[in-house]
Amino acid sequence: MYDIPTLNLKNQVSKTEWHTRVELAAAYRLLVMHGWDDLIHTHISARIPDTEELLINAFGLAFEEVTASNLVKIDIEGNIIQDDCPFDINPAGFTIHSAVHIARPEAQCALHLHHPDAIAVASTEKGLRPYSQYSAFALASMSYHRYEGLAVNHDEIQRLQTDLGSANFMLLRNHGALTMGVTIGDAFMHMYDLLRACEVQVKMQQSGDTPIEVDPNIIASIKAQADIVHTGQTGGQKAWPAMMRRVKRQYPNFDI
Template sequence: MYDIPILNLKNSVSDAEWHTRVELAAAYRLLVMHGWDDLIHTHISARIPGTEDLLINAFGLAFEEITASNLVKIDIHGNIIQPDCPFDINPAGFTIHSAVHIARHEEQCAIHLHHPDAIAVASCEGGLQPYSQYSAFALASMSYHHYEGLAVVHEEIKRLQADLGDANFMLLRNHGALTMGLTIGDAFMHMYDLLRACEIQVKMQQAADTLIKVEQSIIDGIKAQANIVHTGQTGGQKAWPAMMRRVKRQYPNFDI
């Protein structure tokens, strides 16, 4: 009842799939390390390069239990295509991830979280405000989706896709946060920036003083400035190797 099936897929999948499995497992462990997990709920999904297939967490595992081998391979419609897979996936979670991967084929990774500060900001009519440098990054590519209950209704997919558009950051009203990325590292760094922005906004809105906002001209140019700082790389590409090393130190066996 309490034992987790032990799998080792390293020598039975392609190099591209195994690399994606290792990075995705690391992302799940990072969520635990940052306190962003929500028991067994919320998800990170990643497309295996060169395919339409996705990897997502097994429903019922805590995020600190996720390894490269126990991630579940599914097709874009949510069918498990991994031979002899002993796990299931969460259908409510997959509705969101299928919607964004179908609409945004170029993006490899989607992260959806239920962070309290993200829910608080998403539930304010004004949404995210330009109160910090972190918010400037998010506001440069921000979208919103209204709450429709648990994401199990197929018709919601089209509305979610329309609301997302080409944005990399989304606040789901009364629900949480979503970020997209060309790589797993990019999606992680986008979520880092978004949650920092939400945390700061919640703190600032408790202040009695007048709040100073970032000017719109700075938000409009923030991507070009970030490109200079990262010497042509994305934030995820620059920071992700350090995050992988951090996970390996904390969880030496995540990549089995």
Template sequence: MMYDIPHVDLSTKVSKVEWQTRVELAACYRLLVMHGWDDLIYTHVSARIPGTEDLLINAFGLSFEEVTASNLVKIDIDGNIIDPDSPFEINPAGFTIHSAVHHARPEDQCALHLHHSDATAVASSKEGLLPYSQYAAFALASMSYHHYEGLAVDHNEIISLQQDLGSANFMLLRNHGALTMGKTIGDAFMHMYDLLRACEIQVKLQHGAGDVINVNHKVIQGIKAQANIVHTGLTGGQKAWPAMMRRVKRAYPDFDK
């Protein structure tokens, strides 16, 4: 049975800052589809509206290719929907991880969580991510791990998740998936791009490759500053991000409605 998506248009009803955040977050959801990183209606990307404690997240029940700037849901940091007239709901269980990390990292705008198969495979291996590529070196310079404890709804796990994340921008969730943080939506996307490419390369190398050359440990130790230049901020995530948004606009002209 087909169900119509309620039509909303918030383009003239919210602040310019909120609208820009909505457009960029909707673009990020469409990029996940374009890269094949979506998981039906599950997983989330959440973004803080600058200058507020309010967050935006996808409506539960929509596929990522149906996400638009207007149908993103505005919530408080505890997952309560702010607009009582919104026709959409969110997945409260799925938001638990996002609530935890946004509480722990108020300086970051965006949290991106995926169930990508290669990331889950690497997260489920005892050794975790290995220094097999430049992509891995970027991630390993700011990497953390969190052990699987079932659905993240227990308060004690929320605390351990926050402690495990610390100041890292990359996290592998054991037996579960991947999480990246970013000071902007573009930064979080670029971090996830690096992490998933690193995991894809590792899975390929572990299925048929001979001896693998590791990135030197000293290189990884010194690469964090380089990664901050290449993939973070105005010369990093924000340099690539406008091109990514143009790509989305060409593929999905309606995403910013």
């Protein structure tokens, strides 16, 4: 009842799939390390490059139990396509992730969280405000989706896609946060910026002082400024190797 099936797929899948599995498992562990997990709920999904196949967490595992081998391979319609897979997936999680992967084929990764500060900001009428540098990054590519209950209604897929558009950041009203990334590292760094922005906003609103807002012209040019800082690379590309090393130190066996 309490045991987790032990799998080792390293030599049974392509090198590309295995690399994706290792990076995605690392992302799940990073959520635990940052205190962003929510029992067994929420998800990070990743497309295996050059395929229509996705990887997502097994429903029922805590994020610190996710390994490269126990991630579940599914097609774009949510069918498990992994031989002899002992796990199931969360249908509510798949609704959100299938919607964004179908709409955004250029994005490898979608990351969805229920962080309290993100829910608090998402549940205000004006949403995220330009109160910090973190918010400037998010507001440069921001979207919103109204709450429709648990995401099990197939009809919601089209509305999610329409609301997301080309944005990399989304606040799900009364629900949580979603970020997209061309790589897994990009999706993680986008979520880092979004949650920091929400944390700062909640703190500022509690202070009772009048906030100083970031100039809209700065928000409009923030991506170009970030490209200079990262010398043409994305934030995920620059920070992600360090995050992978951090996970390996904390969880030496995540990549099995």
